[in-house]
Amino acid sequence: MAVDFSVEAHVATVVLNRPEAMNAIDPETQAGLAECWRRVREDDGIRVVLLTGAGDRAFSTGADLKKTMPPADSYASLAFGRGDAGFLDGMDVGKPVICAINGFALGGGLELALACDIRIAADTARFGFPEVRVGSIPGGGGTQRLPRTVGRSDAMLLLLTGDVIDSAEALRLGIVSRVVPAADLLREAQAVAGRIAANAPLAVRAVKHLVGYGEGLPVGTAVAAERLVWGVLRDTEDRIEGRLAFQEKRRPVFKGR
Template sequence: MSITLSIHDGVALVTLNRPDAMNSIDPESNEKLLEAWDEVSRNEAIRVLVVTGAGDRSFCTGADLKKTMPPAESAASLLYGGGTRGLNFGSLQTQKPVIAAVNGYALGGGLELALVADIRICSDNAQFGLPEVRVGSIPGAGGTQRLVRAVGQSDAMWMLLTGERIDAAEALRIGLVSKVVPLAALRDTALALAGNMAANAPLAMTAVKGLAMSGRELSLAAGLELERQAFGLLRDTEDRLEGRRAFAEKRAPVFRGR
C-alpha cells in the first residue's frame, strides 16, 4: 500500500509508504492520503493523527513528477468546476490535532504536507526546502501561506525566494519544528506525544485548535469573544465534569467526547 493507516488507543498513524520513491506522492497515493484524512476526521475513535514517512531517508519529496502529468482539465474548470482532487495538500483539513514526524527530506510538497500539521518534530537528519522558484513554479499547496504563519516573514521569505534547504538545527531555530530527536527515536517520540494528547478531552482539544487557528485571522477582541463563547459551550459538558471529578478523586479522567 502506498499509504498505510493504523489506529491504536485513539491515535491514528498515517505512513507514506513509497520509500524507494522517497515517499513522493503519485496519483494513487494522493487519493489514498485524502481518504485517510477523511477517515481520521469522521472516525470518533481517533483523537490524534501522526503522519510520517516510511524508511530513514525521506518524509516526503512532494509530487512524483514521473507519474504526475498535467491535468487534462483547464485551470478554470479545476478551480470553479469542482474537478478531480489534485495534488493539493491545502485541502487536507481536520479538527483533530495533527503531528508530523519528519524523517529525512521534506521538500516541496513534502514540506507543505508537514505544514498542515499542528506540531512538527523531526529527526536529526531532516532537511526542509521549497525549491519551486528554482524551476519556475511556486509552492502551490499551501506553502506560500502556511510557512510565513509558521516561522515569521523573514525566515519564510528566505526559504521561499531562495529555494535553499535548511537542516534540522536551523528548522528548530526558526520554529519550523518543536523538537529534534535521533532518527531511531522519532516515531516513538511522536507516538508518545500523540498518546499523551489522546488522553485529553477531545471536545476541548477540538475547541482549542479551532480557536487558535481562527484567532490568527481575527482582532484580539474578536478572538477573545470567540474564546468566551467556546468556554461557555464546554462548561457543562460531561467531559469537563469528569475532569473535575477525576482531579478530586486523584485518578486519571475517562473522557468520552460528550
C-alpha cells in the same frame, strides 16, 4: 499501498509508503491521503493523527514529477468544473495532527508538514522549497504558511533561493517544535500523541479550532470567541469528569461528551 493507515489507543497513524520514490506524492498517494482524512473525520474513536513517511531517507519530497505532468484539461475547467483537488484536501479533520519528519521534507512534503499542528523532526531531516528551481511555486499553501510560521524575511530567503536547511536551522526558525535522534523519532511522536489522546477530546478539538479561527482576527474578537467556546464546554460530561477525577485523585475517563 501508497499510504498505510492504522489506529491504536485513539491514535491514527498515517504513513506515506513510497520509500523507493522518497515518498513523493503521486495520484495514488493523494487519493490514499484523502481516504485517510475521511476515516479520521468520521471516526469519533480517533482523537489524534500521527503522520510520517516510510523509510529513513524522506518524509516526502513533494509531487512526483514523473507522474504529475500538467493534465490535458485547462486549469479553469478544473477549478470551475470538476474541481481542483489538491493533496491537502480533506486534511482539516478538526483533530490534532502531529507530523514526524523522518528525512527530506521538500516542496509539497514541507507544505504537508506545515499543514500539521505539531512538527517533530529527526536530526537527519532536511527542509526546503525548491519549486523556483524548476519554474514553479509552492502551490499547496507554502507561500502563505511559511511566512506565518517563521516571519517574512526568513520565509522569503527559503522560498526565493530554493535552499535546503537542516533540522537545527528548522528548529531555530520555528518550523519544528523539537528535534530528536532519528532512532527516537517515532517513539517521541507517539508519546506526544498519547499524551494528547489522554485529554478530553472535545476540549482538545476546541483548542485546535480556536487557535486556527483566531489567527486572522483582532485579539478582542478572538478572546470573545474563546469565551463562548468555554461556555459551550462548561457543562459537558468530560469537564465534570475531569473535576471529579481531580477531587478523587484518579485518572479521568473521557468519553467525548
